[in-house]
Amino acid sequence: MIAKRCVLDSNVLIYHLNGVLNDGMEKLLADVLLNGPYISVITRIEILGWRRHTAASLQYATELLSYVNEQGLTTEIIQKCIQLRQNLSIKIPDALIGATAIHLALPLMTVTSFEIRGTLSHDQAWVPDGAHGRS
Template sequence: MGRYLIDTNIVSKYLSGSLPQDGERLLDSVIDSAPQLSVITQIELLSWKSGFEARVREFVDDSSIFALTEEIVQACVRLRRERRIRTPDAIIAATAIVNDLILLTDNEVDFLRISQLTVVNPNRYQ
């Protein structure tokens, strides 16, 4: 199995039990081999008042977090100059690209147009 970076929306759906069965199985296998998050996803998750803060905190604590490095910053700047993409999404995409990770997200509108990025949507996974 490849290495994955999990986007905020997928963590939220996973923890709330709203992913389809195949997508949940994919996330189970990714999480068993160590979940990986961008620092942006960490911030977004810990900022939410979701009703399941303890589960979110545990998930984040069990994850490897990719901090912003100069290489990620420069990749983010290139993405923002080339495309109309919000800074948080550009940081997540740059993190995946720099670390050669597959991005798990259902935000296909923003991420599928980035040719250097491999995207898997667990909502459509079979």
């Protein structure tokens, strides 16, 4: 699959930082990072707010986030997040990330299937084959 512009789910970056993406996914992520992907502001909070960071891991995570565009909260994203929460049993971070992808009209690259995928079109939810696990 050719890397495309997308919104990165927090779990893609967390799996990368923890070294559990397989080699194919690592290459795909490297390609995606060259295409100006987006993240939700909640992704930055989740990535940098982890309390067990070492100085080195925090620096690496910060550098990784320098390769992405961050989408802040807008009234439209908040309204879409509320709609998603009213209709699905998902956590606020997942709803914010999904709402961000919908707002930007970009696919959401994720490594897990969660309920929000039911509200996204085929082009909006992107779970690459073999998304996690070392090969």
